[in-house]
Amino acid sequence: MEPTANTQPILTRTSDAPIGIFDSGFGGLTVARDIAKKLPNESLIYLGDSARGPYGPRPLSEVDGFVQQIGSWLVSRGVKMIVIACNTATAAGLSHAQQTLPVPVIGVVEPGARAAAHATKNRRVGVIATKATVESDAYTKAIRHIDAGITVFSTATPRFVDIAEQGIKMAEGPIEEFTSLASKVYIRPAFQEIAQDYLDPLRRCEIDTLVLGCTHFPLLKALIGGVIGRDVTLISSAHETAIDVAEILARRGELASPDAVAHHEFNTTGTDIEGFERFGGRAFGHAIGQVNHVDLP
Amino acid sequence: MEPTANTQPILTRTSDAPIGIFDSGFGGLTVARDIAKKLPNESLIYLGDSARGPYGPRPLSEVDGFVQQIGSWLVSRGVKMIVIACNTATAAGLSHAQQTLPVPVIGVVEPGARAAAHATKNRRVGVIATKATVESDAYTKAIRHIDAGITVFSTATPRFVDIAEQGIKMAEGPIEEFTSLASKVYIRPAFQEIAQDYLDPLRRCEIDTLVLGCTHFPLLKALIGGVIGRDVTLISSAHETAIDVAEILARRGELASPDAVAHHEFNTTGTDIEGFERFGGRAFGHAIGQVNHVDLP
The missing domain is CATH 3.40.50.1860 (Rossmann fold)
Structure with a gap:
């Protein structure tokens, strides 16, 4: 022993x-x-x-x-x-x-990874995070530790951090559509184009589950969910x-x-x-x- | 991507x-x-x-x-x-x-390991399993993947498999004390001595949580719990x-x-x-x- x-x-x-x-x-x-x-x-x-x-x-x-x-x-x-x-x-x-x-x-990595591994039905999971987190491969390793058969598609979305921070600061102005009510983040129309550039490739990967792998991203849940589509389950590490x-x-x-x-x-x-x-x-x-x-x- | x-x-x-x-x-x-x-x-x-x-x-x-x-x-x-x-x-x-x-x-390894990592208060966890499972180090790795600060004490208890199988077969005879009611396993007095030989060293390690790392062992929960003491939380992988x-x-x-x-x-x-x-x-x-x-x- x-x-x-x-x-x-x-x-x-x-x-x-x-x-x-x-x-x-x-x-x-x-x-x-x-x-x-x-x-x-x-x-x-x-x-x-x-x-x-x-x-x-x-x-x-x-x-x-x-x-x-x-x-x-x-x-x-x-x-x-x-x-x-x-x-x-x-x-x-x-x-x-x-x-x-x-x-x-x-x-925050292991809880989000486990939730994603348990939620995906087609075993295709996307991860969006900062460049450092994507390069550390932490989510891919943690997800595949739980289910080695899951295909993980990760992509760095560094501008989402800026968008969340700008959105928080701009929210003192008018709050319009694509606003997450809970967090009062203002989303400019240009932000949606950035989100589409980031997320369209993940949509084409036919993921059914997307991990929000940065603590800023839950602030953008409405924006991200609107672009990626309602058939994709969003996993918030925070939750x-x-x-x-x-x-x-x-x-x-x-x-x-x-x-x-x-x-x-x-x-x-x-x-x-x-x-x-x-x-x-x-x-x-x-x-x-x-x-x-x-x-x- | x-x-x-x-x-x-x-x-x-x-x-x-x-x-x-x-x-x-x-x-x-x-x-x-x-x-x-x-x-x-x-x-x-x-x-x-x-x-x-x-x-x-x-x-x-x-x-x-x-x-x-x-x-x-x-x-x-x-x-x-x-x-x-x-x-x-x-x-x-x-x-x-x-x-x-x-x-x-x-x-059955990951669920039991996670439960043990979440349950221990003093971060000292025991694992009993077959020789092959102890040698694979699967529980130690899985527990320390969740909390790298936990000290894991593993010990092979191969005779518990025989005791469970004998206990099940002998249960056609009289069912006495140390019987797990759910499973109707008969425990001979000699079995308790074997259990003490196995478990006394783990008691001295001051574990507060013990993983039953073999699907036979839930049948022996009453025996094991009686010997290891009520202050040790038993984790059944089955559950x-x-x-x-x-x-x-x-x-x-x-x-x-x-x-x-x-x-x-x-x-x-x-x-x-x-x-x-x-x-x-x-x-x-x-x-x-x-x-x-x-x-x-």
Whole structure:
């Protein structure tokens, strides 16, 4: 009988401790939103690493260091589990964080991959993500780990990140059609052409399931769904990750008590506190109140 | 955009098609039992390959060939999905079967591993299985794919297979304590000593979760649970696999209609039809009726 990982410290945590969630900016608030919706009694501590985001252009080893640092900070804040609400950070640092941090750590790739593998009927799945995530092959590996017979078509849609961010900022103007009501993102007609350029090749691949493999993309669900067609099931990692968080806490007997009053705390490493509050509120689905500035050492 | 697996044929299947389940003998009927319990409207076609079982002592490549052959036979019988209800066959042939068969194929390792990874609080998980399964390292890999920080302690408990089979056969005699009511397995006092020899080292490893990594072991749940202690969560792959089957069919919109009348068909490649009926009925939880003999080419 051989142990196959180092012994982890055995900690006792109260079920009313908060869940830690972080991302390179405010995109991960779409994940926090789905967790808050599914688990209204859970307290959350969110950190957006806006000072160093986006992570995409950075070396994976550097991002791994950020994950370790932010993970340790969240543990020092007493969280009972950590959600890496960012695809690049998941690819760069999930496994290392699971080995070093004393609480469960989950990423956004595996939940979305599993949902897609279970949902597809014709076993043809599309994945849209940032260039870094597509190149890491993380979704293809995770989907084929579950069903080796699934054909995965991945394509990088980097401009969708801009479209989501522009759409959030422009939403102070008039909100017209192709607006996702939940997230109040404004979609210009030009955005639809970009979406068609990206998605038409995937349509021709006859996929029946499409993974939204970036935390920004749930903001564009209406746009993407309108272009790809109603016969394609859209898989949001945010939604699936929230389901996993609920299942893990339930199995561990660590769900917040039903009469717990949830406290949501929002932090950014950036200096534009006001912008984070304004745009973050749209990603989270309602006003996020006071945002704290945090300096990481 | 690159396809990363061969194109699968796109098939249309009615949701009232049966689920195919197979094992090297009647042990997989513990999985069939949990599927039938969770999905009472689903029809099942079960095949026990008793003529060639147990698979444990055979080369993995030979078992892979059996999986391909039985999988094709089940597809020819019109099943909508296939469950490999055997750990050795899952390790030997799951990935190949997923690539060649036109319906979803799942094994028993991944569901049990995921449940264990989600259930453990101190991140120390034990696995008991046959020698072949422990040596394949399949559970350790699958658990650490989900949480790289979990310490996995695996140990082969080959005599548990005999104990389960003897217990089933002896259950025609008096049924005393340590009897699992659902399965009516008779446990001799000597069996408890064997269980203590196997499980005491795992207790000392301070595991809080134990995977029953063989389809025979749910029959011994009362014995194993009594020895390992009530503070250790027992994970039955059978139960978790049934949950996965339900989730996959629900997501694919392929659950049997609520007014469907389930038909359970039992087949064996062996010649002892009467024995299969008698002992199989105990593993399945109630009489399985007529068993057919099947000759595979």
